[in-house]
Amino acid sequence: MSDRRLVLIEFNELSPALIDELMRAGKLPTFARFFAQSQVFTTDAGEKPPNLEPWIQWPTVHSGLPFSDHGIFSLG
Structure with missing residues (x-):
């Protein structure tokens, strides 16, 4: 480390x-x-609406996974 x-x-x-x-x-x-x-x-989220949302983009940045893999649509 x-x-x-x-x-x-x-x-x-x-x-x-x-x-x-x-x-x-x-x-x-x-x-x-x-x-x-x-x-x-x-960054370029590589997503199209409705998946072009901060609640999707930040988990993508943090995990390195696209929305189709992490599946997080909202934080609420």
Whole structure:
């Protein structure tokens, strides 16, 4: 096991294009600094509506399994 730590920060329904634009314009300096010091990944759920929901996407990210395998449709 590695001693390295991982912090996963999830932004739901965040527009990467809008964030990039605002960072370039200097309107989000703290966010820009955070991005510069991080590895940033944009996910593609590979799902179609009605399966394109955060309640399905995050279990997919956390488990590495598609909805068809994990079957989680809601957290409630």
